[in-house]
Amino acid sequence: MSEQFVYDLKRTHSCGELGLEDVGSQVVLMGWAMRRRDHGGLIFVDLRDREGITQVVFNPEVDEGAHSGAHTIRSEFCIALKGTVRERPEGMTNPNLVTGGIEVYVDQFEILNPSKTPPFMLEEWIEVNENIRLKYRYLDLRRPEMYANLMLRHKAAAAARRYLNENGFLEVETPFLTKSTPEGARDYLVPSRVSPGSFYALPQSPQLFKQLLMMGGVERYYQIARCFRDEDLRADRQPEFTQVDLEMSFVAEDDVMDLTEGLVANIVMEATGQQVSLPVPRMTYDEAISRYGLDAPDVRFGLELTEVTDLVAGAEFKLFATAAAKGLLVKAINGKQMAALSRKDLDDLTSYVADFGAKGLAWVKIKPQGEWQSPIAKFFTPELQQAINQRLDAVEGDILFFGADVPAVVHESLGRLRLELARRFELNKDKGLTFCWVTEFPMVEYNQDEKRWEAMHHPFTSPRQEDLELLTSDPGKVKARAYDLVLNGSEVGGGSIRIHRPDVQAQVFAALGISDEEAQEKFGFLLEALTYGAPPHGGLALGFDRLVAILAGEPSIREVIAFPKTQKASCPLTEAPSRVAASQLLELGLRVEKAD
């Protein structure tokens, strides 16, 4: 190697851009070594940076020094090199690579930093234990798939900001050290040193602050905000997550929903190039539950729930007849051309729906001429069978599934069964992105454990004006001015028109069993703010991690978060959370009573 260091030169190109038009150029590349192959006296290395891969060749005829040093190069060595672009010999080109027509003959190079053998292979990816990936996240992120996910997330955020900026929104930062209001999920607390015995809470969302900004006359606010919930991490949750949070003054439902449709269409287009067809269809909560069993319906396929209570009321099948007589609900879904399901499949599905409270799963396979094949067939007259077939549009090769129970169980279990069938039969394959709105949610739901009504969204959601009187007399009937945005069966956003009148807010707190005193203590500042000319306002938050994961085609949000936590809310890389020095606790006036 000569006196002049390659690293002192300007990098001229990325590893993802050189082509035949560059043949003959002198270039400076920097990146990481992938495969090294020694072949015919030459050493071939695939050099990777974030933009792509370029094959570089160390030839002893070009530079003896460079060639012999190249023998030491191993996977993930960080390298700078200078060389000349050459066309690859015939038969050696790689049409799968942008740079596959060329290679760089190295004149000079430096190893900027060597690497130990990585704990897992970055190329020819095979599934690696996720804990290992997270512990060595800095290696995991070097994989092009992971970089693509970060890039997609970046583009999605940039698109959101651009669109909202263009629509008159102000990005405003709200506090992270805020007040604990143990309503909803569990807060993460932050002990105060200046006021020992007092605590801040990390925000579960900027909800109150964005409402205060509307009261402050900002009119249109947004923030891509980190939020925190100290929940048990079932499923695919993270203790900290990100939402695109927005709020608007002087609006009604349609204003927020129209704006949001433009927002997601722009995000999808700029992040993935796909067109979202607008307007996004809307259905009420009642319709979603009735047709799909769930409030976040996957509308990419049929398999809708159909009520048959009236038909089965006359059947000899006791379970259904009794259910109908007791005023319970009997519904069915038609698994179109799914009759090939085996006995074992059906047993699996029965146990699957049991998780959602179903006490069993009656099924009927449809044979030629609509004949039923089923353990329960004998309890149904041929006329009744035909009537049910007709209502469900059942033909040979179909399979019917029945649920009979209280409505909540029937809807939940058949709704989940519907998704499980779609998964097994790949009904969503290549279906792309399908959005829908669900509107007119119930204002409250009854918490059986605590024997009280709870806000279904949050206690700042406005009830419909015409339902105000029901708040005290029949709260379960009150509809909220709330709306959820659903993408491919996942809730990716939710919002509402908020309460802006102090008397209505007080009524809602009362309906939720929050005493005046408690309301004052927790939300006194909000109630007071409402008395100073608060404007009508509403907004929405998009679950950004989930949205990006769906756009990236990733099953888990952890794949689109640079440094996620495990299901135990720990970070295998930094080993957070960890013990701290006794002096730190002393300053906070705290003692650990119980430790793992």
Next chain:
Amino acid sequence: MSEQFVYDLKRTHSCGELGLEDVGSQVVLMGWAMRRRDHGGLIFVDLRDREGITQVVFNPEVDEGAHSGAHTIRSEFCIALKGTVRERPEGMTNPNLVTGGIEVYVDQFEILNPSKTPPFMLEEWIEVNENIRLKYRYLDLRRPEMYANLMLRHKAAAAARRYLNENGFLEVETPFLTKSTPEGARDYLVPSRVSPGSFYALPQSPQLFKQLLMMGGVERYYQIARCFRDEDLRADRQPEFTQVDLEMSFVAEDDVMDLTEGLVANIVMEATGQQVSLPVPRMTYDEAISRYGLDAPDVRFGLELTEVTDLVAGAEFKLFATAAAKGLLVKAINGKQMAALSRKDLDDLTSYVADFGAKGLAWVKIKPQGEWQSPIAKFFTPELQQAINQRLDAVEGDILFFGADVPAVVHESLGRLRLELARRFELNKDKGLTFCWVTEFPMVEYNQDEKRWEAMHHPFTSPRQEDLELLTSDPGKVKARAYDLVLNGSEVGGGSIRIHRPDVQAQVFAALGISDEEAQEKFGFLLEALTYGAPPHGGLALGFDRLVAILAGEPSIREVIAFPKTQKASCPLTEAPSRVAASQLLELGLRVEKAD
């Protein structure tokens, strides 16, 4: 009022845009009432929204109902109205207002929400106790000045993002729940419920994560990141603050500094319309201290420090002569044409510099023919007086100030005196924005209390290659590859080229007296990450609150933060921090030992 609600109509205009070209148009406005004046049977109200103010007129001849209802309107009532734009009568126009040529004659209106009398006036602003402003921040933010600050901040953030996006940077979100590394400032801790006795820490900066992203091959990262430091809030600090955080791979100092200059020029242009002249001048740390006494010099004016140790060594003035003999430093600044300072002024200045360790402040007023007027004049021969005059370019009307002590005290006290003189004589008035870079900071400084060397920036800052050997032999002489960006005498940014080689990182930890064991425990994951081909990298963080405050011409960063904390780290609006439920602490396994 008619059956149709005004609020159901679309708002057609903001309160800041109607002009003579709109005369005759039907418009719908929404906003807040300011002054109400009853005059000649008409009621005049200034309606304000975030865009401006429009005068609206309730005329009983137009709508009897609207007019009588208008009597109830008070300050800060939130109102929707429909009306017709009319030219104001001659003599009634207001040239100070965009909309000052017109008024809106109201056909119909609604009070969307009444308001109690605000605790302070929003118009004709008089200084209000800041605690009251913060308690009613939602009213304070309605003032056009505050909205302008939020808008400026929004524009600055948007400009930063646009520029960085265009320069190949990825916005990546790093964790808030991370590991406590009690290096530098005090961490805010977050107790873990899943692992009782363990704690997360809120990040003091995303420093380690951005370095890990470079090791992960991201190459160019940025984030407008909230950071947290549990420090005593002297001066103008906040427990949570925002920085524009960026990091780049395969770079040296010039790359980061050039990029940053483009960044701040874009921010300044888009937020304020001002042009920053590039390149930003650079000076070394040693030069900054020598000429200005401080490492964040205000270079908008002269009053530089000049050494006179050699000259005063021969004076009869014991203090100076002894100082010179002991190898201490004697410096002076020339207060050009400031000799009119009174005895009281000089006493004040003497007590001012005493705060920075100066044991006194010798001064000399220059009379005709360069004659000295000063208590110490008699200890200096006329020749010596002339020699000093000459070196300091002193002429009649000037006043010289001297400092004689260890260099640190001389520089700090004269450096501060320099700023105080500039403040008193308004030397910076209308001087605009002046940036400069300070480079080649010392790697370490000696902590007298703890008798050990400490990192001046942070322990991941790279020493200069040529100084590596001094790390063990003479650490105080090692220069770091660090640079600060200074704007009008305030540090608004700082960064460095980082260490990317594990052996160098280990050497630096050793020089800082961090044992191998301690380094492993705190930064083991970083040391390990360096062994897997970490690329050379460096970056910078801009103090976004301070930068925006300077651009807004605000003395305090609290004026550019929507919901700031007080000096006691509390929020007068939400009353955070606050007591929490015993059950919350029980779940965390914590007990409060000491409470306020």
